[in-house]
Amino acid sequence: MNQVSFVPHHPPPLPPVPAAFSGNRGEFFRLAARGAALELVTVGFYRFWLVTDIRRHLWSHTIVDGDAAEYTGRGKELLIGFLFALAILVPIYLAYFLISVEAERLKGFASFPLIVGFYAFGQFAIYRARRYRLTRTVWRGVRFWMDGSGWAYAWRAMLWGLLALLTLGLVFPWREAALERYKMQHSYYGELQGNFEGRGWELFKRCWWLWLLSPVAIMLFPLAPFFYAEFKAREWRWWLSGIRFGGVRLESTLPRTALYGLYWKVIGWFMLLSTAMGAYVGSCAFLVSKMSGADAGAAPDALAKSIPLLVMLGIGYLALILSLNVVMRLYLQRDVWAKVSASLQVHGIEAAADVAARGDPASALGEGFADGLDVAGF
Amino acid sequence: MDNVADTALAGSGSGPAIYFDGLSSRRRAVAVAFKEQLEISGEGLSPVSSPVSWAYSDIRRVDGGPGILRVACLSAPSLARLEIRDAAVVAELTSRCARLGENRLDGRGIAKIVGWSLAATISIVVVVLFAIPLAADRLTPLVPEAFEARLGDAAEVQVKTLFGERVCNGAAGQAAFSKLIDTLRKSTDLDIPVQPSVLATPIPNAFALPGGRVYLFNGLLAKAENPDEIAGVLAHELGHLKHRDSLRELIYNGGTSFLIGLLFGDVTGSSAVIFASRSLVTSSYSRDAEQNADTFAIELMQRLGRSPKAMGELLFRITGKEGNRSLSILASHPFTEDRLKRMSDADRPASGSPLLTDAEWSALKSICGPNKS
Numbered sequence: 001m002n003q004v005s006f007v008p009h010h011p012p013p014l015p016p017v018p019a020a021f022s023g024n025r026g027e028f029f030r031l032a033a034r035g036a037a038l039e040l041v042t043v044g045f046y047r048f049w050l051v052t053d054i055r056r057h058l059w060s061h062t063i064v065d066g067d068a069a070e071y072t073g074r075g076k077e078l079l080i081g082f083l084f085a086l087a088i089l090v091p092i093y094l095a096y097f098l099i100s101v102e103a104e105r106l107k108g109f110a111s112f113p114l115i116v117g118f119y120a121f122g123q124f125a126i127y128r129a130r131r132y133r134l135t136r137t138v139w140r141g142v143r144f145w146m147d148g149s150g151w152a153y154a155w156r157a158m159l160w161g162l163l164a165l166l167t168l169g170l171v172f173p174w175r176e177a178a179l180e181r182y183k184m185q186h187s188y189y190g191e192l193q194g195n196f197e198g199r200g201w202e203l204f205k206r207c208w209w210l211w212l213l214s215p216v217a218i219m220l221f222p223l224a225p226f227f228y229a230e231f232k233a234r235e236w237r238w239w240l241s242g243i244r245f246g247g248v249r250l251e252s253t254l255p256r257t258a259l260y261g262l263y264w265k266v267i268g269w270f271m272l273l274s275t276a277m278g279a280y281v282g283s284c285a286f287l288v289s290k291m292s293g294a295d296a297g298a299a300p301d302a303l304a305k306s307i308p309l310l311v312m313l314g315i316g317y318l319a320l321i322l323s324l325n326v327v328m329r330l331y332l333q334r335d336v337w338a339k340v341s342a343s344l345q346v347h348g349i350e351a352a353a354d355v356a357a358r359g360d361p362a363s364a365l366g367e368g369f370a371d372g373l374d375v376a377g378f
Numbered sequence: 379m380d381n382v383a384d385t386a387l388a389g390s391g392s393g394p395a396i397y398f399d400g401l402s403s404r405r406r407a408v409a410v411a412f413k414e415q416l417e418i419s420g421e422g423l424s425p426v427s428s429p430v431s432w433a434y435s436d437i438r439r440v441d442g443g444p445g446i447l448r449v450a451c452l453s454a455p456s457l458a459r460l461e462i463r464d465a466a467v468v469a470e471l472t473s474r475c476a477r478l479g480e481n482r483l484d485g486r487g488i489a490k491i492v493g494w495s496l497a498a499t500i501s502i503v504v505v506v507l508f509a510i511p512l513a514a515d516r517l518t519p520l521v522p523e524a525f526e527a528r529l530g531d532a533a534e535v536q537v538k539t540l541f542g543e544r545v546c547n548g549a550a551g552q553a554a555f556s557k558l559i560d561t562l563r564k565s566t567d568l569d570i571p572v573q574p575s576v577l578a579t580p581i582p583n584a585f586a587l588p589g590g591r592v593y594l595f596n597g598l599l600a601k602a603e604n605p606d607e608i609a610g611v612l613a614h615e616l617g618h619l620k621h622r623d624s625l626r627e628l629i630y631n632g633g634t635s636f637l638i639g640l641l642f643g644d645v646t647g648s649s650a651v652i653f654a655s656r657s658l659v660t661s662s663y664s665r666d667a668e669q670n671a672d673t674f675a676i677e678l679m680q681r682l683g684r685s686p687k688a689m690g691e692l693l694f695r696i697t698g699k700e701g702n703r704s705l706s707i708l709a710s711h712p713f714t715e716d717r718l719k720r721m722s723d724a725d726r727p728a729s730g731s732p733l734l735t736d737a738e739w740s741a742l743k744s745i746c747g748p749n750k751s
Binding site: 022024038041043045046049053056059060061063067068070071072075090093097138139140141143162189190352353354355356357362 | 400402403404405441443444448454457458459483487488491494496499632636
């Protein structure tokens with residue numbers, strides 16, 4: 001702590017340092033657009049590299065106390081993790097099938113409880129995926145890492161999930177706090193142990209009215225995005241403000257309305273692109289019926305059989321999917337990340353000035369499971 | 379430090395940088411010198427006296443913030459990082475490290491990914507088109523009949539849940555129905571017991587479940603005009619049982635959904651693509667199965683000396699001409715007109731005795747109570 005000459009602006013006691021996001025939006029757009037095109041060409045296999053590229057971009061432009069973070073994961077690791085996860089999941093799926101045949105014999109749709117088993121597996125995958133991402137995060141030449149057990153986490157998630165189900169979601173804030181506490185207490189930056197000090201009660205106080213009004217929002221469509229954006233902003237702020245690493249304390253000042261614009265822009269793009277798709281379908285159908293007008297009296301049924309029309313529709317569909325992909329990544333990943341990290345204040349950063357390195361990188365198996373089971377979690 | 383930078387590369391070649399040794403998060407202001415190797419020297423480095431040196435050929439670029447060249451060294455601790463902001467030093471280091479960018483995914487790397495993906499796609503397509511049908515055909519005889527019966531039990535519970543307990547059991551109708559099934563069964567080499575039932579639903583359909591269950595919907599019975607029509611349909615279902623088609627289709631569908639799902643992974647909206655491509659391949663498979671069941675039915679009816687054409691007429695009465703309405707490659711059954719034509723071609727004048735008497739036929743027709751439709 002004696003060598004502070006290179007951070008000249010900090011007289012003790014140190015004020016919080018803001019985090020910053022310096023990423024260029026155009027650069028991210030090109031990255032996402034190129035990635036979507038490559039995903040199409042490789043029938044989806046490029047996803048491992050695209051996800052890696054996106055994380056590398058976001059991490060390396062996130063700057064805390066003058067130093068940018070670094071993501072050291074690689075696409076190949078994700079691919080290998082995915083293949084390993086498949087090797088494990090295939091026998092499980094088979095066993096699941098055989099067990100469900102037995103269960104169905106006793107009672108119709110009795111295999112439903114087996115889905116619970118998959119839910120547990122999904123929670124396990126969420127924990128291990130987070131561990132992978134965290135151990136690939138490096139700041140100032142020291143990695144973050146995680147211990148703890150994915151299954152212990154899955155148990156907690158299951159019990160809290162059951163409780164949340166029984167109380168119609170009322171205990172959701174406490175569930176979030178407890179699960180995050182487990183994750184963060186098993187997270188480390190070098191030798192600094194993490195902790196989570198956010199309280200369920202705090203989140204409840206901020207969000208209870210959203211929970212109460214959610215049936216209204218579901219019925220009144222234009223309200224739903226506002227509700228969701230409001231909830232997400234409050235949740236982000238609560239989550240970030242609870243994070244600790246040793247003496248380092250995060251705080252977020254994210255305004256509650258910060259995400260309104262982003263969600264509406266996504267909806268706007270979605271409508272615009274759908275309308276464009278509708279117009280495209282209409283003009284394709286018109287064109288084809290004009291061209292084949294020669295063999296007069298062609299029934300409208302014949303249109304559905306036309307191969308050129310189907311090909312054109314297929315191309316339109318793919319274009320729609322790809323552009324929606326880019327829109328989602330641009331607004332919901334990059335822009336949310338930029339807004340959230342710009343809202344971040346770091347207190348007590350001096351505690352991170354000389355932290356000894358510890359911890360090893362974890363395997364990408366967890367991400368593979370999450371991909372194979374199609375679960376998303378953070 | 380700026381004045382150091384300005385004069386840096388004049389002669390000996392050195393300049394300022396920030397160094398993280400990968401063992402602690404301590405940020406060190408250091409000087410780098412371009413000698414035989416890259417020499418990093420500054421206060422508090424360990425070992426204390428001698429500078430850290432990195433071979434130029436081991437230096438690789440890693441992600442840094444904007445305007446910063448951040449490098450690592452293969453022979454140093456894996457997370458040791460050197461950060462250079464000074465443009466002149468960046469230029470000098472870049473020119474000396476020939477393999478600086480080797481970490482990055484370049485055009486060739488991407489071409490490799492694309493190439494391997496195409497290879498994987500082709501292999502999956504080949505497996506779906508050739509290997510899985512073969513596996514399904516080979517595996518089906520290996521599955522014990524007891525297991526198939528269990529599958530049938532499980533499916534039956536679901537059928538009961540879906541259609542309720544609306545099994546028709548008018549006594550006279552049931553007797554006629556059993557007689558019809560028995561007559562059909564006796565002229566086949568089907569070695570599993572058949573459990574037929576009529577369900578009271580207006581949908582004109584019939585299906586067979588693994589383990590010998592045959593369901594006839596009352597809707598089909600209502601549309602039928604003579605016993606031969608129903609006999610043909612039942613013979614067709616017995617054909618499915620004989621060929622164990624449900625089991626085969628189960629293996630086939632399971633395999634293809636799994637592989638196609640694997641192929642497309644999580645490209646958003648891919649479920650539609652999966653659905654479309656799956657229905658393409660599986661429907662061609664099921665068309666084959668239907669064709670075979672038709673063959674079975676035609677042969678069975680001929681053996682009984684009854685008209686195979688009757689079933690085709692019943693189907694045609696229900697569906698009408700199909701060719702205009704749907705894409706042939708998407709249909710799970712062959713077009714009705716084609717099936718009718720095949721059955722008409724095989725038609726011969728009746729030589730066997732009628733399968734049911736008039737009284738039995740009308741009892742069967744009203745097995746679900748007085749007929750309205």
